[in-house]
Amino acid sequence: MNVNGRHYRTIWTEERGGEETLCIIDQTALPHEFRTIELKTVDDVCRAIRDMHVRGAGLIGAAAAWGVWVAARTAPEGDFSGFMAESMGKMRATRPTASNLAWALERQKKALAGLGRKDAVAAAHAEAQAIADEDASFCRRIGEHGLAIIREIAARKGGKPVHILTHCNAGWLAFVDYGSALSPVYAAFDAGIPVHVWVDETRPRNQGASLTAWELGMHGVPHDLVADNAGGHLMQHGMVDMVITGTDRVTRRGDAANKIGTYLKALAAYDNTVPFYVALPSSTFDFALSDGVREIPIEERKADEVRVMSGLSEKGALERVLICPQKTPARNWAFDVTPARLITGLITERGVCEASEKGILSLYPEQA
Numbered sequence: 077m078n079v080n081g082r083h084y085r086t087i088w089t090e091e092r093g094g095e096e097t098l099c100i101i102d103q104t105a106l107p108h109e110f111r112t113i114e115l116k117t118v119d120d121v122c123r124a125i126r127d128m129h130v131r132g133a134g135l136i137g138a139a140a141a142w143g144v145w146v147a148a149r150t151a152p153e154g155d156f157s158g159f160m161a162e163s164m165g166k167m168r169a170t171r172p173t174a175s176n177l178a179w180a181l182e183r184q185k186k187a188l189a190g191l192g193r194k195d196a197v198a199a200a201h202a203e204a205q206a207i208a209d210e211d212a213s214f215c216r217r218i219g220e221h222g223l224a225i226i227r228e229i230a231a232r233k234g235g236k237p238v239h240i241l242t243h244c245n246a247g248w249l250a251f252v253d254y255g256s257a258l259s260p261v262y263a264a265f266d267a268g269i270p271v272h273v274w275v276d277e278t279r280p281r282n283q284g285a286s287l288t289a290w291e292l293g294m295h296g297v298p299h300d301l302v303a304d305n306a307g308g309h310l311m312q313h314g315m316v317d318m319v320i321t322g323t324d325r326v327t328r329r330g331d332a333a334n335k336i337g338t339y340l341k342a343l344a345a346y347d348n349t350v351p352f353y354v355a356l357p358s359s360t361f362d363f364a365l366s367d368g369v370r371e372i373p374i375e376e377r378k379a380d381e382v383r384v385m386s387g388l389s390e391k392g393a394l395e396r397v398l399i400c401p402q403k404t405p406a407r408n409w410a411f412d413v414t415p416a417r418l419i420t421g422l423i424t425e426r427g428v429c430e431a432s433e434k435g436i437l438s439l440y441p442e443q444a
């Protein structure tokens with residue numbers, strides 16, 4: 077996607093200081109500053125994922141895949157396989173909910189099986205590039221399939237804007253390019269369909285306010301930021317035509333984990349017969365799990381993410397402020413699970429299906 081007229085992916089390699097270097101957009105600095113950072117060691121990669129300089133299911137997967145290349149080229153002489161196993165274990169432990177992370181590491185493990193150090197560096201590079209390219213192309217296809225749904229709603233509305241509510245950030249910043257939930261929005265906008273997005277702020281880390289609003293603004297898509305709790309009211313008053321969210325893990329029967337608060341939006345959508353779609357590439361399915369509420373591991377992050385907010389002060393300085401009494405304890409679950417029965421459909425790179433085992437297997441028969 078374009079940032080101030082230049083095309084960026086969220087993760088890439090380029091020649092810096094005479095060697096090929098892994099680079100990312102630092103998402104903790106957005107929307108107030110656009111900066112990139114270099115990841116030179118496995119610890120750099122782990123920190124970037126854990127502290128959310130990179131985040132979002134697809135991008136976490138791509139970062140781990142590139143992290144394997146970083147590990148292979150920095151492994152000490154003499155203990156290549158021990159170092160690789162330890163590095164993959166460290167990366168896997170950074171964030172537990174999105175399935176893309178473990179999926180990408182498994183792909184790399186297979187690609188490197190039986191290779192010595194020199195061949196492993198080349199193979200890890202090729203596999204990381206393939207994973208990144210596939211992520212981008214699958215997300216582009218999600219956009220095409222989602223576009224058909226938006227087009228149909230637009231036709232029914234006779235030229236009036238289609239109002240789409242989204243939660244958190246499942247745009248191009250959450251993947252390598254295009255995004256999942258926002259890819260159909262960009263496709264519709266680019267096709268000249270009038271769209272407008274309600275952007276949930278997404279407490280506690282505010283990915284909606286800081287990332288989705290920034291992305292949509294860069295692309296010129298009309299949008300309004302709303303408080304997290306506004307969605308139900310908007311739906312009751314006919315101000316939402318559809319909801320599209322991303323997801324971090326979908327079970328074989330269609331239960332979807334996504335940013336905390338998504339479940340409440342799905343309940344409100346169900347009560348108001350507003351279609352609720354979940355968009356994902358196949359790397360986000362976890363075919364080993366069935367019951368999402370019981371089986372998907374939910375990350376719990378530091379309490380201070382709830383207690384402290386950061387932003388730009390009136391003087392233009394980035395500041396952190398405590399929003400509760402000094403000693404108030406807090407809990408911070410990062411995700412919740414929306415049961416399949418509340419989901420109208422899953423938008424994947426292979427097409428749109430019902431959120432059920434039957435629907436999913438109709439698109440992915442090889443998983444039967």
Ligand code: MRU
Nearest residue numbers: 131132133244245246322323335
């Ligand atoms: O904690 P994050 O920012 O990594 O969470 C991921 C998300 O942005 C959302 O849950 C998103 O909708 C799914 S990731 C494509």
